[in-house]
Amino acid sequence: MSERIFNFSAGPAILPEVVLKRAQEDLWNVENSGIGVCEHSHRGAAFTKIIEQAEARCRELAQIPQEYKILFLTGGASSQFFQIPMNFLKSGETADYVVTGSWSKKAVKEAQAFGEVHIAASTEEDNFSRIPDSSEVSWSENPTYAHFTSNNTIAGTQWAKEPEVAQGVPLICDASSDIFSRPIDVTRYDMIYCGAQKNLGPAGVTLVIIREDLIEKGADNLPTMLQYRTHAKANSLYNTPPTLPIYLMGEVFQWILDLGGLEAMAEKNQKKAQIIYDYLDQSNAFRAVAQEGSRSLMNICFRGPDEETEKDVIAKATENGFSGLKGHRSVGGLRASVYNAFPEAGCQALVDFLKDYENNL
Amino acid sequence: MSERIFNFSAGPAILPEVVLKRAQEDLWNVENSGIGVCEHSHRGAAFTKIIEQAEARCRELAQIPQEYKILFLTGGASSQFFQIPMNFLKSGETADYVVTGSWSKKAVKEAQAFGEVHIAASTEEDNFSRIPDSSEVSWSENPTYAHFTSNNTIAGTQWAKEPEVAQGVPLICDASSDIFSRPIDVTRYDMIYCGAQKNLGPAGVTLVIIREDLIEKGADNLPTMLQYRTHAKANSLYNTPPTLPIYLMGEVFQWILDLGGLEAMAEKNQKKAQIIYDYLDQSNAFRAVAQEGSRSLMNICFRGPDEETEKDVIAKATENGFSGLKGHRSVGGLRASVYNAFPEAGCQALVDFLKDYENNL
Numbered sequence: 001m002s003e004r005i006f007n008f009s010a011g012p013a014i015l016p017e018v019v020l021k022r023a024q025e026d027l028w029n030v031e032n033s034g035i036g037v038c039e040h041s042h043r044g045a046a047f048t049k050i051i052e053q054a055e056a057r058c059r060e061l062a063q064i065p066q067e068y069k070i071l072f073l074t075g076g077a078s079s080q081f082f083q084i085p086m087n088f089l090k091s092g093e094t095a096d097y098v099v100t101g102s103w104s105k106k107a108v109k110e111a112q113a114f115g116e117v118h119i120a121a122s123t124e125e126d127n128f129s130r131i132p133d134s135s136e137v138s139w140s141e142n143p144t145y146a147h148f149t150s151n152n153t154i155a156g157t158q159w160a161k162e163p164e165v166a167q168g169v170p171l172i173c174d175a176s177s178d179i180f181s182r183p184i185d186v187t188r189y190d191m192i193y194c195g196a197q198k199n200l201g202p203a204g205v206t207l208v209i210i211r212e213d214l215i216e217k218g219a220d221n222l223p224t225m226l227q228y229r230t231h232a233k234a235n236s237l238y239n240t241p242p243t244l245p246i247y248l249m250g251e252v253f254q255w256i257l258d259l260g261g262l263e264a265m266a267e268k269n270q271k272k273a274q275i276i277y278d279y280l281d282q283s284n285a286f287r288a289v290a291q292e293g294s295r296s297l298m299n300i301c302f303r304g305p306d307e308e309t310e311k312d313v314i315a316k317a318t319e320n321g322f323s324g325l326k327g328h329r330s331v332g333g334l335r336a337s338v339y340n341a342f343p344e345a346g347c348q349a350l351v352d353f354l355k356d357y358e359n360n361l
Numbered sequence: 362m363s364e365r366i367f368n369f370s371a372g373p374a375i376l377p378e379v380v381l382k383r384a385q386e387d388l389w390n391v392e393n394s395g396i397g398v399c400e401h402s403h404r405g406a407a408f409t410k411i412i413e414q415a416e417a418r419c420r421e422l423a424q425i426p427q428e429y430k431i432l433f434l435t436g437g438a439s440s441q442f443f444q445i446p447m448n449f450l451k452s453g454e455t456a457d458y459v460v461t462g463s464w465s466k467k468a469v470k471e472a473q474a475f476g477e478v479h480i481a482a483s484t485e486e487d488n489f490s491r492i493p494d495s496s497e498v499s500w501s502e503n504p505t506y507a508h509f510t511s512n513n514t515i516a517g518t519q520w521a522k523e524p525e526v527a528q529g530v531p532l533i534c535d536a537s538s539d540i541f542s543r544p545i546d547v548t549r550y551d552m553i554y555c556g557a558q559k560n561l562g563p564a565g566v567t568l569v570i571i572r573e574d575l576i577e578k579g580a581d582n583l584p585t586m587l588q589y590r591t592h593a594k595a596n597s598l599y600n601t602p603p604t605l606p607i608y609l610m611g612e613v614f615q616w617i618l619d620l621g622g623l624e625a626m627a628e629k630n631q632k633k634a635q636i637i638y639d640y641l642d643q644s645n646a647f648r649a650v651a652q653e654g655s656r657s658l659m660n661i662c663f664r665g666p667d668e669e670t671e672k673d674v675i676a677k678a679t680e681n682g683f684s685g686l687k688g689h690r691s692v693g694g695l696r697a698s699v700y701n702a703f704p705e706a707g708c709q710a711l712v713d714f715l716k717d718y719e720n721n722l
Contacts, residue, residue, distance in 0.1 A: 003390075003395060004389070004390060004395050004396065004397075005394075005395030005396065007395075007396045007400055009396075009400065009401065009402045009405070010402065011402070011601065012399055012400055012401060012402060012403060012408075012601065012604055013400060014396075014400050015397065015399065015400055020388050020389055020397055021389075023388055024385040024388055024389065027381050027384055027385055027388070028365070028381055028382075028385065029364075029365060033366075033684075034364060034365050034366030034368075034682065034684070035365065035366065035368045035370075035375075035684060036365075036376065036381055038373055038376065038563035038564070038609075039368055039370065039373055039374060039375050039376055039563075040370065040373060041370045041371065041372065041373060041685060042373060042564065044370070044685070047373075074435035074436050074437075074565065074603070075435050075436055075586060076435075076600045076601055077600075078585070078586050078599070078600035079586050079600075081584075081585075081586075082584030082585070082586060082587070086584070109585075110584055110585060113582075113584065195601060197601055197604075202399035202400075202603075202604065202605045203399070203403065203601045203602065203603050203604045203605070204435065204565045204566070204602075204603030204604070204605060204606055205565070221474075223442075223443030223447070223471055223474065224439070224442075224443070224470075224471065225436060225439050225440045225442075225443060226443070238439070239437045239438075239439035239440075240372065240373065240437055240556060240558055240564045241564065241565075242435070242563075242564050242565030242603060242606065243373055243558075243563065243564045243565070244563045244564070244565060244605060244606065245565055245603065245605065245606075248399075248605075321395065323394075323395070323396060324402060324405070
């Protein structure tokens with residue numbers, strides 16, 4: 001086995017090594033079936049077990065009640081941006097969106113084609129460097145649903161807790177970049193969706209956790225593949241699902257369970273981020289971008305003294321075996337994405353490297 | 362490495378062993394980057410090379426001219442069923458469909474929500490046991506496009522050659538189950554699409570080969586993700602694509618190139634199918650379902666003397682290390698799917714097994 005390096009990629013992102021090792025074996029021959037995991041029919045016994053296990057593990061991890069369906073779809077969060085309003089937002093109705101970054105804005109843009117969008121709050125004036133305070137969030141009178149983005153990869157902010165909505169208003173969350181990084185009270189949501197490729201697996205599968213009564217409210221005059229009920233009724237097997245990504249996601253779920261579940265995961269993530277933020281807070285060369293109270297534990301965005309130095313830091317970091325530290329192209333700077341599978345040792349190693357760099361400035 | 366068995370699955374289906382072995386290594390560390398293939402950012406250098414190579418190999422394999430875009434999408438052929446009419450078929454316009462099986466029928470159903478569908482031919486009266494003769498195909502006067510399914514997995518039939526359409530009528534083909542199993546003159550088509558999971562890779566990526574001028578004709582008031590131009594402009598990187606399935610597809614393309622390309626692939630596939638059809642044609646116990654001249658080289662559907670015997674054959678075949686021989690649940694019988702990666706030795710072994718079985722009847 002050749003050496004691996006510290007991979008701070010914002011997504012697709014690092015996966016647990018134990019999952020990769022298992023996948024190497026299962027690609028060739030899964031469960032002693034004589035057939036590799038991605039060569040099994042999606043309707044055969046081997047894959048039926050895989051998808052049922054993935055669902056059961058997901059349900060166990062977040063204690064998801066039976067009135068929620070767990071769907072394995074494709075098209076990423078970007079497809080959910082239109083599929084949600086296409087299903088739920090009728091012309092003349094209003095949906096509320098809280099805008100905390102580029103992804104929220106993209107979700108708004110797609111929704112506007114189907115109905116009214118009310119911006120309940122936006123922190124764009126502050127370059128999305130913070131999550132709005134609850135006092136700033138002003139919901140419309142009777143929204144069809146309320147939507148927010150729990151973690152913002154580009155600005156490096158994260159909601160400490162989901163926003164409060166009026167009773168009866170479905171709360172929908174794009175949790176692509178912090179899903180299962182900490183405990184979540186699913187009963188406060190009507191729908192949670194995410195691409196897998198940050199915290200849960202490889203790119204190519206979209207996890208949707210959705211209340212059955214919300215599914216039933218969906219428009220029924222849409223293409224078959226775009227109705228949530230199609231996939232709910234067929235347990236995500238209406239058509240051939242992305243079997244290999246679903247398998248990998250199921251293995252990541254098991255890895256989190258084996259670690260002790262979401263509480264244990266949160267403790268690890270808290271500790272990892274703290275190592276980096278603690279350094280940044282006392283550094284004279286580097287500083288965190290997000291405001292205190294809004295800081296993401298997943299994407300730690302920071303700046304150096306100037307752009308030249310930032311470039312140099314990234315170049316030297318790359319030489320030293322750190323990958324993926326460049327900030328998003330729309331904002332620049334540096335970003336350390338430390339999702340679930342990223343090891344604590346990598347956070348410490350990054351801080352040691354930055355300290356050294358700073359000392360030599 | 363544990364032993365593998367003969368996998369006749371209709372899809373997801375067998376992959377080349379050389380591809381699986383390479384993937385085992387690359388999952389851990391691809392191109393000595395210190396990072397596994399599904400952990401690289403889709404915008405980084407490693408994946409950029411992977412997707413560019415996949416496209417270049419695809420273009421080389423089928424000599425695809427520059428005026429065609431090669432897109433790597435998700436959602437399977439089932440999503441193309443609605444995405445094609447949603448983009449191209451306006452209310453009041455007519456699209457022509459040739460119906461040769463269940464998948465064609467599903468495509469028709471989705472199209473009917475957007476405009477008129479004219480059934481140019483159907484072989485449903487013959488249980489889809491044949492492909493219509495060109496004299497039976499009656500196109501409408503000025504169709505927006507013409508659609509057909511090149512291979513039919515359930516009935517086991519395959520077009521020997523694409524149907525002729527009037528000049529200027531875009532020809533669109535669902536080639537999910539025989540793509541790149543033989544040479545194809547792409548210039549006769551305006552769009553070819555397929556799920557990867559039969560001939561080209563794992564489930565989770567949809568290959569779309571489409572003329573640029575057809576892309577431009579698409580409606581521009583659709584959700585961003587549903588417009589072909591979105592993915593064409595961004596070279597399939599508008600959002601995070603299914604990186605691992607794309608990587609595997611690229612490796613399968615290379616495997617076909619290494620074998621000698623589509624001519625060599627066709628020769629192998631011809632020989633493999635012939636071994637099984639030759640046996641069936643002289644057997645007193647088993648017979649092919651598809652009519653001569655319409656027989657699929659990919660899915661060889663056959664019947665035994667009665668359903669009890671068929672069940673027994675499948676059970677005994679399973680004991681003997683043959684998997685996936687059960688016919689589709691909608692039609693029963695037996696089916697040997699012998700896609701690109703299925704080895705000739707498996708065809709011979711199946712015939713030996715069936716001969717033995719017949720001799721003991």
